[in-house]
Amino acid sequence: MRLSRPAAVLFDLDGTLVDSAPDLTTAVNRSLADIDRPPLTEDQVCAWIGNGARLLVARALAGERDITVEPPATDAAVARFFVHYHDCLCEHSRLYPGVLEGLDQLRAMGLPMGVVTNKPAAFTTPLMEALGIAGYFGVAVSGDTLGVKKPDPAPLIHAAERLGVAIGDCVYVGDSAADRTAAEAAGSPLVRVPYGYPGDDAIFADHSAAMTLTVDQLAAGLATESRKMP
Numbered sequence: 612m613r614l615s616r617p618a619a620v621l622f623d624l625d626g627t628l629v630d631s632a633p634d635l636t637t638a639v640n641r642s643l644a645d646i647d648r649p650p651l652t653e654d655q656v657c658a659w660i661g662n663g664a665r666l667l668v669a670r671a672l673a674g675e676r677d678i679t680v681e682p683p684a685t686d687a688a689v690a691r692f693f694v695h696y697h698d699c700l701c702e703h704s705r706l707y708p709g710v711l712e713g714l715d716q717l718r719a720m721g722l723p724m725g726v727v728t729n730k731p732a733a734f735t736t737p738l739m740e741a742l743g744i745a746g747y748f749g750v751a752v753s754g755d756t757l758g759v760k761k762p763d764p765a766p767l768i769h770a771a772e773r774l775g776v777a778i779g780d781c782v783y784v785g786d787s788a789a790d791r792t793a794a795e796a797a798g799s800p801l802v803r804v805p806y807g808y809p810g811d812d813a814i815f816a817d818h819s820a821a822m823t824l825t826v827d828q829l830a831a832g833l834a835t836e837s838r839k840m841p
């Protein structure tokens with residue numbers, strides 16, 4: 612894949628722009644403590660992030676990623692998770708290195724930007740505001756904005772529509788299997804960040820399918836390509 616100026620850049624949030632795992636782990640562990648269950652490590656929680664809050668909590672209750680039936684305590688635990696995550700949303704969450712610089716450069720190039728996350732909307736904008744990045748984005752599509760979430764392509768298509776561009780002309784920047792599958796189904800090139808929460812799927816075994824770049828590297832690459840244009 613060659614870098615060429617897209618119509619817009621869409622970003623995943625958790626694991627791509629923001630390292631939110633420490634606060635997600637706190638909220639999960641407080642929810643488990645409420646029902647006298649032992650805490651999980653941050654590494655365990657990292658492997659289960661990316662498919663929305665409900666599946667994260669269900670995986671934490673089940674103690675595994677691939678669950679076919681939700682544990683019976685899921686509804687109550689999700690409700691407790693919302694309370695706890697609200698309380699600790701941005702205690703330790705931080706932007707990854709290069710994110711702010713990259714967003715600044717992309718904005719200076721006049722590129723519209725959006726966020727497409729599986730995070731519930733109750734947390735998406737508050738977290739972006741707490742980290743000072745909400746103003747960069749013309750649209751934020753959350754896990755509960757539509758009836759479906761990634762890996763369904765609909766949230767990506769919706770974000771592009773809201774920005775007034777074709778999804779096939781956008782680039783999507785993400786870290787996980789859900790991101791890759793959604794981008795492929797939407798017809799949008801994917802840029803993978805070299806960090807995040809890829810889970811335990813062998814998602815990027817085919818390395819040729821996605822460029823691996825940090826956000827500032829992506830911005831610098833696009834700026835260089837733009838300067839070469841006649």
Ligand SMILES: O=C(O)COP(=O)(O)O
Nearest residue numbers: 624625661662663728729
């Ligand atoms: O699953 C989540 O809550 C986070 O999802 P994201 O990686 O799509 O931002």
